[in-house]
Amino acid sequence: MxxxxxxxxxxxxxxxxxxxxxxxxxxxxxxxxxxxxxxxxxxxxxxxxxxxxxxxxxxSKDEIVAAVLDAGIEAVHESMRQAIAVLPTDTGAEAALRAAIGAHLRALLEVSDYSSANVRIFGQVPQSVRDANLPTRRAYEAEWDALLSRLQKNGALQRDVDIRRLRLMLIGALNATLEWFDPDRGSAEALSRTYADVFLNGILER
The missing domain is CATH 1.10.10.60 (Homeodomain-like)
Known part of the structure; x- marks a missing residue:
């Protein structure tokens, strides 16, 4: 570190x-x-x-930016990887997804300026810098895809769920919290539980 x-x-x-x-x-x-x-x-x-x-x-400035972007993704990736790695092998799908969501939000909101900077400036930097960051970004996306695919294969996710679209929606929603999250009005942990509840259980009464 x-x-x-x-x-x-x-x-x-x-x-x-x-x-x-x-x-x-x-x-x-x-x-x-x-x-x-x-x-x-x-x-x-x-x-x-x-x-x-x-x-x-x-x-150059863009060399600094490229290093910051890579470090930002790596910080979130490592947080998620560790959160999943420590789970028992018989951990259920809900607990695994809650751990992954929580790890992403903690890295984003509490742990690292790098991860927050990555989300904030990725769309602002030159295309060449974004292209250079893509391998690191793709590796993190693949981590999510592997987790979601494994849960789907085990029957925990519906068969007709598109893994890529689910991952894009999930990470996009988590990243968007940077625009409005106020640590003085609640913790990242509490926010993580709320997001997990909505994603896993929905919002409509059954």
């Missing part, structure tokens, strides 16, 4: 902030302000270094 401590440093090219420190600052700024509003100079100022020092680690 990247060191989240960013300190004031001298103006020498080899700064104590380091590559991870630059990325930590950039992820926070991208999460808060979006892609277009964040420049290399703004990242450097927030990190307490000169803009020229950033070029020791990165050749």
């Amino acid at each position: 990247a060191d989240t401590t960013v300190s004031k440093v001298s103006d020498t090219p080899r700064t104590s902030v380091g590559r991870d420190g630059v990325l930590n600052v950039a992820a926070r700024l991208f999460r808060e302000q979006g892609y277009g509003a964040v420049s290399l100079r703004k990242i450097a100022e927030a990190a307490g270094i000169k803009a020229s020092s950033i070029y020791y680690h990165f050749g």
Whole structure:
């Protein structure tokens, strides 16, 4: 995990902030302000270094953006992978899906500036940067597809459910919480339970 401590440093090219420190600052700024509003100079100022020092680690703003996007997906992916891996082999479909949903939301809302930044700026970055991020994104989508397909094969999901569309709907709804979730009015854990209830049980009385 990247060191989240960013300190004031001298103006020498080899700064104590380091590559991870630059990325930590950039992820926070991208999460808060979006892609277009964040420049290399703004990242450097927030990190307490000169803009020229950033070029020791990165050749351009888009190199930083690409690294932030990859790290954001990887943070959510690892959170979900670990949540599923610790479940007993006989865990039912509902518990498995609740664990996956909870892991995604925790990584998105509580754990990592990188995961939040990824969701916020992915649609704003140049196409070349998005294309470079696709392998990492596809790997996470495949994790969900594998889980949902396994549950469908075991008879827990309806046979006529389209796995890809279900995954798109589920992840899209979870990611959208960044636009309105207020941690002062409830926890990510409580939100996770609400989302899982709706997805698994529906909203209409039977």
